[in-house]
Amino acid sequence: MVSRNDLERQIIGFYGASYPSMFEIERRCMDRDGLVIHHLDRELPGGLVLDIGAGNGFTAVRLCSAARKVVALEPDRGMIDTVVPLTWVQGMAQLIPFRNDAFHAAYATWAFFFDGVPGIDKGLNELNRVVVKGGKIVIVDNAGDDEFTSIAGKDTGSNRTWWRDRGFKETLIRTSFRFDSLEEANRLLAFYFGQEAAARNLKTEIEYRVVAYNTTVRKR
Numbered sequence: 001m002v003s004r005n006d007l008e009r010q011i012i013g014f015y016g017a018s019y020p021s022m023f024e025i026e027r028r029c030m031d032r033d034g035l036v037i038h039h040l041d042r043e044l045p046g047g048l049v050l051d052i053g054a055g056n057g058f059t060a061v062r063l064c065s066a067a068r069k070v071v072a073l074e075p076d077r078g079m080i081d082t083v084v085p086l087t088w089v090q091g092m093a094q095l096i097p098f099r100n101d102a103f104h105a106a107y108a109t110w111a112f113f114f115d116g117v118p119g120i121d122k123g124l125n126e127l128n129r130v131v132v133k134g135g136k137i138v139i140v141d142n143a144g145d146d147e148f149t150s151i152a153g154k155d156t157g158s159n160r161t162w163w164r165d166r167g168f169k170e171t172l173i174r175t176s177f178r179f180d181s182l183e184e185a186n187r188l189l190a191f192y193f194g195q196e197a198a199a200r201n202l203k204t205e206i207e208y209r210v211v212a213y214n215t216t217v218r219k220r
């Protein structure tokens with residue numbers, strides 16, 4: 001039997017529910033031009049789509065249309081915002097509470113699918129199980145090698161070889177964090193990387209490279 005502690009260990013802690021004012025800055029200022037959402041909108045089919053680790057539903061709600069319904073899966077009750085008009089389900093990537101072939105596609109934006117995270121293959125198996133044959137899987141993460149990384153002072157990029165070895169193709173998305181003021185920029189950067197890193201920044205717009213990995217589900 002899987003204990004409650006085991007389950008909690010499989011959830012990657014996220015600051016959004018404890019520091020909502022910081023998360024508000026992040027979501028408002030990251031990729032203001034919506035290039036990531038535009039990319040997902042082009043890549044994802046119509047029908048039923050699953051967002052894994054949907055956070056507060058920011059991305060999912062923007063991808064819903066007359067032709068596409070997005071179901072938001074999120075393990076942290078504190079992140080689930082039921083005011084956002086989505087079908088919300090509490091659950092996690094490693095144990096998706098849906099039947100086989102329930103979705104036409106699934107995606108995750110900066111959630112759980114970080115190469116090297118324990119249980120990631122379990123999560124990928126679950127995606128392959130719940131998405132129909134020929135359906136799409138898209139995983140969005142940091143690409144690194146940008147101004148954001150240089151402020152962090154550490155490599156924030158995902159391991160592209162890891163994803164390529166698993167048959168994923170990649171698309172690079174060149175976007176930015178665009179803040180309303182330097183004070184706002186450095187408040188978030190200090191929160192992420194510490195005061196010293198924030199002090200290195202003198203810009204309100206910071207280059208940010210994102211990578212989207214995609215694959216098509218193959219089944220026998």
Ligand SMILES: C[S@@+](CC[C@H](N)C(=O)[O-])C[C@H]1O[C@@H](n2cnc3c(N)ncnc32)[C@H](O)[C@@H]1O
Nearest residue numbers: 010011012014053054055076092093109111112
């Ligand atoms: C960085 S936030 C991203 C939220 C949202 N996808 C977005 O782009 O705004 C990461 C999210 O992944 C969720 N998460 C953590 N562990 C998870 C797991 N095992 N399965 C699915 N989601 C998970 C967190 O609760 C958090 O909401």
